[in-house]
Amino acid sequence: MKILVPVKRVVDYNVKVRVKADGTGVETSGVKMSMNPFDEISIEEAVRLKEKGVATEVIAVSMGVAACAETIRTALAMGADRGILVESAVELQPLAVAKLMKALVDKEQPQLVILGKQAIDDDMNATGQMLAALLGWPQGTFASKIEISGDGISVTREIDGGLETLALTLPAIVTSDLRLNEPRYASLPNIMKARKKPIETMKPEDLGVDPTPRLTLVSVAEPPKRQAGKKVGSVAELVSKLRTEAKVI
Amino acid sequence: MSAVLASSPTGCIAENPFLREEHIALRDQLRRFIRTEVAPHAGQWEIDGMVPRSILRRMGELGFLGIRYAQRYGGSEMDTIATAVLAEELGRSTFGGFAITVLVHTDMASPHIANAANAAQLDRYMPDIIAGRKIAAVAVTEPDAGSDVAAIRTTARREGDDWVLNGTKMYITNGVHGDVVLVAAKTDVSAKASRGVSIFIVEAGTPGFTIGRALDKQGWRSSDTAELVFEECRIPAINLLGSENRGFYAIMRNFQNERIVLGAQAMGEAQAALALTLDWVRNRKAFGGTLWDKQVIRQRLSMLASRVEAARCLVYQAAWLDAQGRDCIKDVSMVKALCGELVNDVMYDCQQFHGGMGYMRESAIERMVRDARIQAIGGGATEVMLEEVAKRL
Numbered sequence: 001m002k003i004l005v006p007v008k009r010v011v012d013y014n015v016k017v018r019v020k021a022d023g024t025g026v027e028t029s030g031v032k033m034s035m036n037p038f039d040e041i042s043i044e045e046a047v048r049l050k051e052k053g054v055a056t057e058v059i060a061v062s063m064g065v066a067a068c069a070e071t072i073r074t075a076l077a078m079g080a081d082r083g084i085l086v087e088s089a090v091e092l093q094p095l096a097v098a099k100l101m102k103a104l105v106d107k108e109q110p111q112l113v114i115l116g117k118q119a120i121d122d123d124m125n126a127t128g129q130m131l132a133a134l135l136g137w138p139q140g141t142f143a144s145k146i147e148i149s150g151d152g153i154s155v156t157r158e159i160d161g162g163l164e165t166l167a168l169t170l171p172a173i174v175t176s177d178l179r180l181n182e183p184r185y186a187s188l189p190n191i192m193k194a195r196k197k198p199i200e201t202m203k204p205e206d207l208g209v210d211p212t213p214r215l216t217l218v219s220v221a222e223p224p225k226r227q228a229g230k231k232v233g234s235v236a237e238l239v240s241k242l243r244t245e246a247k248v249i
Numbered sequence: 250m251s252a253v254l255a256s257s258p259t260g261c262i263a264e265n266p267f268l269r270e271e272h273i274a275l276r277d278q279l280r281r282f283i284r285t286e287v288a289p290h291a292g293q294w295e296i297d298g299m300v301p302r303s304i305l306r307r308m309g310e311l312g313f314l315g316i317r318y319a320q321r322y323g324g325s326e327m328d329t330i331a332t333a334v335l336a337e338e339l340g341r342s343t344f345g346g347f348a349i350t351v352l353v354h355t356d357m358a359s360p361h362i363a364n365a366a367n368a369a370q371l372d373r374y375m376p377d378i379i380a381g382r383k384i385a386a387v388a389v390t391e392p393d394a395g396s397d398v399a400a401i402r403t404t405a406r407r408e409g410d411d412w413v414l415n416g417t418k419m420y421i422t423n424g425v426h427g428d429v430v431l432v433a434a435k436t437d438v439s440a441k442a443s444r445g446v447s448i449f450i451v452e453a454g455t456p457g458f459t460i461g462r463a464l465d466k467q468g469w470r471s472s473d474t475a476e477l478v479f480e481e482c483r484i485p486a487i488n489l490l491g492s493e494n495r496g497f498y499a500i501m502r503n504f505q506n507e508r509i510v511l512g513a514q515a516m517g518e519a520q521a522a523l524a525l526t527l528d529w530v531r532n533r534k535a536f537g538g539t540l541w542d543k544q545v546i547r548q549r550l551s552m553l554a555s556r557v558e559a560a561r562c563l564v565y566q567a568a569w570l571d572a573q574g575r576d577c578i579k580d581v582s583m584v585k586a587l588c589g590e591l592v593n594d595v596m597y598d599c600q601q602f603h604g605g606m607g608y609m610r611e612s613a614i615e616r617m618v619r620d621a622r623i624q625a626i627g628g629g630a631t632e633v634m635l636e637e638v639a640k641r642l
Contacts, residue, residue: 187278
């Protein structure tokens with residue numbers, strides 16, 4: 001069984017993001033970029049399935065600028081077998097990514113696609129669901145546990161109030177949540193081995209997809225600064241402040 | 250703490266033209282390891298006076314202890330630049346004692362085996378060293394011989410199939426808990442000092458080899474440092490490392506590597522201190538604004554940041570020269586002299602700008618001030634390094 005895992009290059013989660021002065025987006029020049037943490041979890045899960053003998057090949061896919069090859073290389077160092085880079089100068093929105101992924105699924109014929117439930121840059125939480133719809137495959141989103149048996153997969157999902165377990169028939173789409181696993185470190189020998197693993201590069205037109213954005217970004221702004229808190233001496237003072245200053249009761 | 254581990258406030262790292270993709274991948278893995286496995290626990294290691302062996306083994310599993318060593322022993326055959334990345338990131342951890350525990354093992358002790366050992370010795374020691382199962386120390390310095398290596402008094406005399414060691418070694422990092430010690434001893438007392446030194450592999454537990462005492466230091470508290478005593482310590486002849494009487498040159502040879510590593514570590518410490526201090530002064534309120542609003546403070550920090558960036562470039566240039574196999578003694582001596590002093594300048598101002606908090610044991614900067622002092626002394630004191638530079642000007 002082949003597993004396809006898309007990995008997105010995003011601003012590193014440790015970076016304090018700054019909005020560009022003109023409000024057209026966040027500053028990315030000179031900023032450290034890394035793999036979307038949810039995608040790291042997806043790669044980890046796929047590699048574990050391969051180590052268990054359930055999967056035979058793990059393919060990491062990234063889309064965007066040429067530097068996305070570095071993100072693929074990280075996935076290869078974690079244990080993916082090969083990479084596909086879809087190079088595009090155009091900003092890729094979830095629908096375009098889902099269409100490109102569908103074209104890759106048609107080409108590679110995987111039985112399972114594991115995606116991050118969302119990317120930490122735009123928090124869209126859309127690509128997995130769109131891909132499932134385009135393929136007509138069942139989907140198990142926000143997975144905190146998955147188990148494959150025969151041609152089925154059981155997906156435990158974190159929902160309000162508890163855990164829900166779905167039984168899906170393969171091929172299927174899974175999106176990973178934070179608690180699915182803890183991604184491994186890429187060991188140095190594996191980082192060096194990853195340099196020899198193949199990365200195939202293609203363009204959206206090679207896959208017959210028009211990636212032109214359908215959504216227009218209006219503006220990006222900093223959230224309002226949080227005001228410092230106040231200490232109150234008694235419940236009576238609290239109630240009085242809530243009434244007269246905060247005007248919430 | 251978060252400020253350091255998020256690199257600079259924007260997360261932006263000055264572009265470093267010497268780094269290739271695999272160097273950056275190594276740096277990313279090291280940062281994650283330090284953030285999750287080191288930073289939360291190293292305060293306790295400072296109290297314990299040692300780094301847990303489990304951490305070193307974990308670093309071994311991840312390949313951090315075999316960066317330049319042969320693949321057949323588990324190494325990754327990377328270059329001196331990668332070594333500088335390791336040292337810089339360990340320095341950025343803010344725990345100098347942890348950093349030096351690792352760096353003495355990887356870059357000051359074990360290179361003697363990697364450089365000079367015969368096939369049997371390599372097979373016996375390198376896999377365990379790279380995996381972190383055996384931790385190495387190097388014992389050259391003595392109570393009466395520091396930078397002046399030729400003045401050592403420890404002797405080794407040949408008796409049949411054995412060598413018998415007598416003498417005392419001082420300030421030996423990894424000396425208390427290390428498993429393999431590389432000991433420099435005089436094997437020809439009649440020869441010119443530099444032509445009568447040999448290096449021996451001595452394993453912990455060898456009869457006649459004892460730890461005189463664990464030493465109590467100003468800084469580097471999580472690093473174990475010992476006085477080692479050899480009294481009629483008998484080791485088999487096969488434990489001679491490299492050629493007899495050529496040890497002085499082996500020690501000199503690895504000095505360049507040691508000093509690049511110490512320079513990189515110091516600049517990692519300096520960057521971390523600046524990041525912590527920037528975070529502090531931007532938030533600390535005084536006289537109706539933040540400390541950052543005071544021109545004198547932001548100008549002093551800006552100049553320190555500029556000097557650190559320049560010194561860091563020199564570190565990587567020296568590492569690059571070394572990686573090319575080019576002579577770099579002048580450059581490396583400059584690195585050691587410059588970085589050892591600069592890190593202390595940085596710590597002085599960073600502690601100053603932390604105000605009273607910087608004097609408290611609970612602040613990272615207080616520990617970093619103590620840890621930095623040795624950088625101008627150990628591994629080639631500034632004055633000795635400047636003479637090496639002067640000879641080549």
